[in-house]
Amino acid sequence: MAEQTALRRGDVAVVIPALNESLRIRGVVEGALAQAASVIVVDDGSDDDTVERIADLPVRVLRHPRRMGKGAALRDGFAEAERLGVRAVVTMDGDGQHDAADIARLIAAANRHPGCVVIGARLRKRASQPPHRRIGNDFGDWGISWACGFRVVDSQSGQRLYPREVFTLRDVAGEGFVFEAQMLISAARAGAGVVAVPIETRYACAGEPLEYRKSHFRLFHDLWAIASHVVGQVLGHRNPIAEYARTRRTPPVIDDCGGEFVAVAASDDVHAGRGGQR
DSSP states (O other): OOOOOOOOGGGEEEEEEESSOTTTHHHHHHHHHTTOSEEEEEEESOSSSHHHHTTTSSOEEEEESSOOOHHHHHHHHHHHHHHHTOSEEEEOOTTSOSOGGGHHHHHHHHHHSTTOEEEEEEEETGGGSOHHHHHHHHHHHHHHHHHHTSOOSOTTOSOEEEEHHHHTOSOOOOOTTHHHHHHHHHHHHTTOOEEEEEEEOOOSOTTOOSOOOOOSOOHHHHHHHHHHHHHHHHHTSSOHHHHHHHHHHSOOEEOOTTOTTHHHHHHHTOEESSOSOO
16 A cells, blocks of 8 residues: 655645634634645524624535534534545634634644654643643543543644544544543544644733634533543443553653653653553
8 A cells, every 4th residue: 555645734724613713813814724625614693793704714614503512513513524535633722712722732743753643732831721621631531541542642632633534434433522521432442543743832821912712612511521421431331440451551642853851751751752552
């Protein structure tokens, strides 16, 4: 089989699920257009002027007549990307918390780790993340890693790159934020690895120059939905205890070419670069 050529800007579509994102959506889309040839915005029943804010930009807009949830928005975005024939999809939120400039870094990491899901992991300036969100993220990482069979960094991040063999997976279960968790689990069970690329945490806080809308993630409601779903996935293993032991022995992979997280990697038993995932 011929070696696959490297991913380039023209091979990638950016999918942006959007619900009442008039505050930041134009800047998000303009940033994405600078990094990828195709941008797909899925308006999930917004009742503000989200769509009007980007009406003059060269993007594909899919509209839900009512709110259907992030899972439905991503599914529709993936289906449109598949129709376009792209080789990879980058997802990012419409609220401005992701920096479009990081898309190039995700693509570069994908070329170093072919066939892997690449997560923009919010490791930089992590102290600015609200404590309750950080605790929720850590708990999510623990459970989702168990279901994947290897440790994952920042499993709750919405900025990811999915290769074509992953974003075209059929019958991925879950609605709302559960869908993103199941995407990682389904990818792992299909034989794909998961790689983390350190990005900056961007939240509304003292000293932050940008204003962000309140997160759509409802900590207790959505974390419970994710946790109960993941428990079902874990219990589906023939031997969940053995699977847990194997998971803890298989550290996450952090693509850290600059060496910024070498010390963290050493202390947390994290591989920098290619790791031991199946």
